[in-house]
Amino acid sequence: MHDVAAAAGVSQATVSLVLNSASGSRFSEDTRKRVRDAVNRLGYRTNAHAKVLREGVAGMIGFIGDSVATTPFAGAIIEGAQQRAWEDGLLLLSVNTGGDRELEAASLDTMLSYKVAGVVYAAMYHRRLEVPEALTGVRSVVLNSQDRAGRVPSVAPDEVKGGYAATSRLLEAGHTRVGLINIETLESGLPAAVGRYDGYCAALEEAGLDVDPSLVRFGQGGELHGYKYAMELLTSNNPPTAIFCANDRGAWGAYQAVSDLRLSIPGDVSIVGFDNQATLAPFLRPGLTTFELPFVAMGRRAVDLILQDAEPDGRVELMDCPLIERNSVTHPKEMP
Amino acid sequence: MHDVAAAAGVSQATVSLVLNSASGSRFSEDTRKRVRDAVNRLGYRTNAHAKVLREGVAGMIGFIGDSVATTPFAGAIIEGAQQRAWEDGLLLLSVNTGGDRELEAASLDTMLSYKVAGVVYAAMYHRRLEVPEALTGVRSVVLNSQDRAGRVPSVAPDEVKGGYAATSRLLEAGHTRVGLINIETLESGLPAAVGRYDGYCAALEEAGLDVDPSLVRFGQGGELHGYKYAMELLTSNNPPTAIFCANDRGAWGAYQAVSDLRLSIPGDVSIVGFDNQATLAPFLRPGLTTFELPFVAMGRRAVDLILQDAEPDGRVELMDCPLIERNSVTHPKEMP
DNA sequence: ATTCCTTGGTTATTCGTATAACTTCTGATG
């Protein structure tokens, strides 16, 4: 900046003021032009660190994820966060810890020494977690999970609403016997499992139907369990005409079971998935109707909260999972 | 740091020297202890910007990707880069541009103003690309692609070797009629298509076999083309006993074709894929034998080059694609 | 007794930017 000043024949302060002050008429047009020319001629670029040193806060947001970047699933979360940050001219300082608490603490420490404007603490899958000690006192948001201690605001998918919407989609098509293949037991406490189940029950109840335990299965989220439980449900003596699979991988297993039983989707049985797994759901035949976890939106929202300097309370913000309509749902056979 | 100095009853310089100088005996043990105690008591954390301002270079590496984070595929690339960076205590300053050159230039500019130690320019898929103007003169590496102008060093997968290894795997199992379903035409110039094809030819040649054009197909990488071309190959009057699908999605299509023809894998036809797509290859029945793109290793290597201050030439470093053995390959039927 | 080394510090300066406070000049006004 001193070089630019010298080249333009003005003082360093003038250069700074010309480059930064929005209030127009502080300097003569002539001077402003000389400064801008010198800047271009010399290829001057401001030193962000000097600026931060003076101002106290950097144009960066810390992003700590357990394995977000690697997960095919949740990579979009980082994308959303970064998009939103860039809208305010901020960059993301990111680290994937792979769950290593030591690395987590060390990298968080480094981030804080860089005076990040805030920290997003993102989890690969929706759960209740303990945020690191050093995060208290720092502007931060838990993403795709919830702070168990309830001190840091969280952004997470609305699992209940999702399960409700998925089940409703099938009920509205006219089904009255709707099976559920869940991803985990309720005892696991996994919000995705518990929430989607609750939504399933709520939708049935609202439609005046009872929850029939013989139509509900709890697996481990793999396609093997999807296959096994779909087989069980469809070969029972009073089979469902539709199945809500609480994740797409389970749905894939169900597809294989349906195929092995020489039945067809959606003609004989309608299926709704969950997750809208990019490398799976669109490629199944027929295309799987499913619900999308709003990763990009959640990433955006988390950064939003930081930029808006949200109250550091334990508020949990739940975001809608939009329906991705494809071709695996139709009305039940009996009804025209 | 001044506060710490005051609390410990020494000068700021002493604090700095005690905290940083490796050479032990500069100060008395007593003084050192007083300083360390004060640091802990006050919860002092160094201000990285002040340090950078003096030293001229930050403990950060810029990472610019076109869509790397979102791609289920290549997210691992960012993981590898970050791992390697952190081994030297550096953080990744990352941006996904989605291919927007303007955003790219702007974010690169911001990164440079943060005095990053170097910039990794990563592409979602392997191709030849133009690096941004501002990158010249900056320590940088092109990742998962190659600089067309040949000025920036590149790290990319060894497609030829991969194609060669995939084909060899089938030849070694005893197959002599090996089909190829490629992901693109050779005219596309796509290194993955051209390289894997070249490797295929080289392996056949080495085995003393001719390349039979009737066994080779060029698609667009989707499972639809995989299905179509596998159908063509397998219903021809002299069908192959094994197919090398140049990507896993194509292999998936081929699986469906095999299934529709009431044939079995690997009994009737062996299949090798490419990409080891995490959400696909392990879940096919039988598990797909395929090759992995070394994303983590490439990410690591790119940062490595930056940290080692590699010569800024157009060198291309090719990395091996390891074989992921599953169950889709066996010897041909005729041979016991 | 002077010089010289060692130990254990301190002082002063630098990095690049932002900005409060000051200066100088030119017209206009009472």
Added chain:
DNA sequence: CATCAGAAGTTATACGAATAACCAAGGAAT
């Protein structure tokens, strides 16, 4: 004619750490 008000800049300082250069005191060597 004194003064007051903008316009157009400049000067000086602070942000926080690192480090070259300096200093003081105590012993050892000459």
